[in-house]
Amino acid sequence: MNEKVRMSFIYTVLSVFGLAMIVPFIWMISTSLMTQSEFNKHESTFIPRERYHVWETDAGKQKVLLVTQKGNMSIVHILDKDGKIVKEYQEAPNSQIKEIKKIPSLHWNNYIKAFKKVPFATYFANTLYVSFLSLIGVLITSMLAAYAFARMEFTGREFFFYLFLSMMMVPEPIYLISSYVLLDKIHWLDTYQALIVPWCVNIFTIFLFRQHFKSLPQELFDAAAIDGCSTFGMLWRIMLPLSKPIIATASVFSLIGSWNSFMWPLVMTNRPELRVLQVGLSYFNQEASTQTTLLMAASTFSIVPILILFFLAQKQIIASYAKAGLKD
Amino acid sequence: MKTKWKISPYLYILPAFVLLFAFRLIPIIMSFVISFYDWSIKGTGKFIGLLNYTNMLKDEVFWQSMSNTFWLVIIVVPASIIFSLLFAVMLNQIKVLKGLFRTMYFMPFVTSLVAVSIVWKIMFNEQTGLMNTFLGVVGVEPQKWLSEARGIFEIFFTGMGITLPHWAGGPSQALFAIIIMTVWKGLGYNTIIYLAGLQNISKVYYEAAEIDGASKSRQFWRITLPLVSPTTFYVLLMTTIVSFQAFAQIYLMTDKGGPLNTTKLIVYYIYEKGFDTLEMGYASAVALALFVLILGLTIFQKRLEKHVNY
Numbered sequence: 001m002n003e004k005v006r007m008s009f010i011y012t013v014l015s016v017f018g019l020a021m022i023v024p025f026i027w028m029i030s031t032s033l034m035t036q037s038e039f040n041k042h043e044s045t046f047i048p049r050e051r052y053h054v055w056e057t058d059a060g061k062q063k064v065l066l067v068t069q070k071g072n073m074s075i076v077h078i079l080d081k082d083g084k085i086v087k088e089y090q091e092a093p094n095s096q097i098k099e100i101k102k103i104p105s106l107h108w109n110n111y112i113k114a115f116k117k118v119p120f121a122t123y124f125a126n127t128l129y130v131s132f133l134s135l136i137g138v139l140i141t142s143m144l145a146a147y148a149f150a151r152m153e154f155t156g157r158e159f160f161f162y163l164f165l166s167m168m169m170v171p172e173p174i175y176l177i178s179s180y181v182l183l184d185k186i187h188w189l190d191t192y193q194a195l196i197v198p199w200c201v202n203i204f205t206i207f208l209f210r211q212h213f214k215s216l217p218q219e220l221f222d223a224a225a226i227d228g229c230s231t232f233g234m235l236w237r238i239m240l241p242l243s244k245p246i247i248a249t250a251s252v253f254s255l256i257g258s259w260n261s262f263m264w265p266l267v268m269t270n271r272p273e274l275r276v277l278q279v280g281l282s283y284f285n286q287e288a289s290t291q292t293t294l295l296m297a298a299s300t301f302s303i304v305p306i307l308i309l310f311f312l313a314q315k316q317i318i319a320s321y322a323k324a325g326l327k328d
Numbered sequence: 329m330k331t332k333w334k335i336s337p338y339l340y341i342l343p344a345f346v347l348l349f350a351f352r353l354i355p356i357i358m359s360f361v362i363s364f365y366d367w368s369i370k371g372t373g374k375f376i377g378l379l380n381y382t383n384m385l386k387d388e389v390f391w392q393s394m395s396n397t398f399w400l401v402i403i404v405v406p407a408s409i410i411f412s413l414l415f416a417v418m419l420n421q422i423k424v425l426k427g428l429f430r431t432m433y434f435m436p437f438v439t440s441l442v443a444v445s446i447v448w449k450i451m452f453n454e455q456t457g458l459m460n461t462f463l464g465v466v467g468v469e470p471q472k473w474l475s476e477a478r479g480i481f482e483i484f485f486t487g488m489g490i491t492l493p494h495w496a497g498g499p500s501q502a503l504f505a506i507i508i509m510t511v512w513k514g515l516g517y518n519t520i521i522y523l524a525g526l527q528n529i530s531k532v533y534y535e536a537a538e539i540d541g542a543s544k545s546r547q548f549w550r551i552t553l554p555l556v557s558p559t560t561f562y563v564l565l566m567t568t569i570v571s572f573q574a575f576a577q578i579y580l581m582t583d584k585g586g587p588l589n590t591t592k593l594i595v596y597y598i599y600e601k602g603f604d605t606l607e608m609g610y611a612s613a614v615a616l617a618l619f620v621l622i623l624g625l626t627i628f629q630k631r632l633e634k635h636v637n638y
Contacts, residue, residue, distance in 0.1 A: 018432040141344040148340035173595045174619045177602040178359035198351035260440040278442040299443040322524035
């Protein structure tokens with residue numbers, strides 16, 4: 001195979017599969033802009049379109065459903081704005097009935113309808129609140145612990161290190177039930193702290209920071225010690241400014257993680273006013289299971305913030321995941 | 329540099345340690361303890377020894393959930409590895425539009441499982457879903473997908489006029505739909521990991537092979553595949569562990585693991601036992617069984633990795 005043929009083959013395959021990867025998103029957005037009847041009747045797949053008839057009289061225009069045409073008269077149902085029938089079997093002259101085609105016809109108000117149907121604003125606020133507080137917690141606990149693991153010598157360092165490591169190996173579903181029992185005992189069920197405090201520590205982030213702190217040259221610390229810098233001062237004045245990229249990486253992991261976390265908040269909270277976005281969306285999925293277009297609109301606006309974060313820093317995010325995977 | 333650090337290291341690890349102790353270690357130990365109790369939601373429950381475990385071994389739904397989970401893992405893991413390696417090898421060779429393609433492949437991984445589960449549920453709808461629209465375009469009759477309890481092998485062979493015995497039916501089409509979605513969701517991550525692994529392979533090998541006149545496919549089998557094997561082991565382990573924990577797909581896309589329990593995966597079963605029927609002791613026993621399984625597989629894969637090291 002010559003090089004040109006090979007490259008065009010590669011590009012073709014990559015495009016086909018790449019398209020397959022994003023088709024669900026494209027379809028999600030298209031569907032979110034259709035009317036429900038248009039979707040149910042399978043009138044459009046990707047480009048929302050509409051065909052309907054209007055009855056034009058001197059008084060104005062009315063949306064109608066054409067039943068049949070006899071001679072020069074049409075029988076129509078008169079519809080309201082939402083497509084519901086207000087008056088059945090009306091007679092109108094053919095000349096006053098006009099067919100309207102709209103391509104694309106985008107129903108942006110699906111987004112407003114979905115947003116108003118359940119308190120999504122509260123869900124967004126809860127998610128932001130929980131995500132940011134756990135992010136701050138994770139950064140503080142991780143940096144402190146990583147500092148000790150990377151640059152201090154103390155009895156039991158190996159023990160604690162391996163204890164932490166082994167806890168990372170236990171997947172969340174294993175301790176979900178017992179965590180529920182525990183939070184019940186300390187009366188934390190249905191509270192914000194149940195969603196935040198247990199997630200203010202992340203073992204993986206500790207290792208990420210430890211790796212980075214270990215790579216900093218010892219001379220920096222020797223020089224600082226000579227200048228009389230305290231242990232904490234070294235963390236604050238030397239390591240923190242040198243750790244901005246790794247802080248960014250850890251923040252992205254933490255934010256994406258808590259934004260998307262589902263099982264824990266589903267189990268630990270029950271009150272509607274405590275629902276985070278994912279839990280709220282899952283309840284909406286049950287309540288509005290037949291309102292496909294609204295479900296798609298809600299799905300779209302629930303992933304938009306993460307997608308914005310992703311597009312703003314896609315290179316760094318992808319590189320972070322790749323690097324973190326390789327370190328293991 | 330050894331100075332008089334004595335208490336301070338412990339103070340630094342204290343915040344992390346306290347949280348991990350309270351919200352990881354204690355629950356892990358409790359989960360072990362609770363598995364020996366008849367534990368409903370409130371109070372302390374009654375000690376019943378190994379009864380939860382013996383009940384588990386007799387529980388048909390438990391075994392069905394296990395076998396569903398195995399089908400999922402056994403299909404998702406190799407499919408994900410083969411596709412992601414293929415994509416990574418191709419992405420590694422192109423220069424134009426590389427960023428765009430990487431973004432396209434990675435997008436499903438960063439989006440929330442809840443939102444994409446809803447989208448895929450609608451995609452698999454028998455009447456209005458996109459999957460059947462596509463099948464219609466290539467002339468295949470509409471499938472029932474998430475509401476089809478018959479096995480995929482059974483459907484395939486019945487279509488060819490062969491009747492299979494029931495045990496050879498394979499995973500239900502509903503579970504197969506879940507499998508497709510699960511592969512799609514995780515593919516981007518594995519692709520990126522493979523891409524990083526491929527970039528660590530020194531160009532020298534390929535140049536030498538080029539001089540010796542080795543074909544591209546030979547280079548792939550003899551250089552790329554062996555040298556990328558540490559990445560393969562990592563991807564294998566991570567995908568296995570994550571696949572065993574699939575939950576949200578089942579919660580959102582199916583009606584409680586239906587039809588006929590054919591999409592009930594083990595973590596969903598733990599959830600159902602713990603929070604629907606409130607048999608928390610029993611659910612903990614199932615959770616521990618899952619943990620032993622995952623731990624065993626992890627150790628096995630690590631052993632294997634030591635044997636096959638380049």
